[in-house]
Amino acid sequence: MALLITDECINCDVCEPECPNDAISMGAEYYEIAASRCTECVGHHDEPQCKVVCPVECILVNPDVVETRQELFIKFERLTRG
Ligand code: SF4
Ligand code: SF4
Numbered sequence: 840m841a842l843l844i845t846d847e848c849i850n851c852d853v854c855e856p857e858c859p860n861d862a863i864s865m866g867a868e869y870y871e872i873a874a875s876r877c878t879e880c881v882g883h884h885d886e887p888q889c890k891v892v893c894p895v896e897c898i899l900v901n902p903d904v905v906e907t908r909q910e911l912f913i914k915f916e917r918l919t920r921g
Contacts, residue, residue: 840879840900840901840902840904840905840906841862841872841874841875841877841878841879841900841901841904841906842872842877842879842887842889842890842898842899842900842901843871843872843874843898843899843900843901844863844869844870844871844872844889844897844898845897845898845899846868846869846897847895847897848869848870848895848897849869849894849895849897850865850869850870851894851895853892853893853894854870854888854889854892854893854898855870857888857889857891857892858877858888858889859880859883859884859888860876860877860878860880860883860915860918861876862874862876862877863889872889872898872901874901874903874904876918877901877904878911878912878914878915878918879911881908881911881912881914881915882911882912882915882916882919883915
């Protein structure tokens, strides 16, 4: 699964620099996660770093982007291949 940010986001800017995949950016009204770049931090960290730091817990799993841990690792390898 990739993660997504809900409209409860308060645009605090804390999560964006924590993402090892540059998946988080400011959207039209609040921050967004590019599902194609989110590995749930697989390959980089034990836990999704954006979820760890978000003060309002508005980052959830994206039910539209279902991926196994192995698929997330393949995505990580593709993103880091350079
Ligand atoms: S879970 Fe990790 S890779 Fe996905 S958006 Fe959050 S910090 Fe980035
Ligand atoms: S840490 Fe949470 S509240 Fe802050 S910008 Fe990111 S998603 Fe929004």
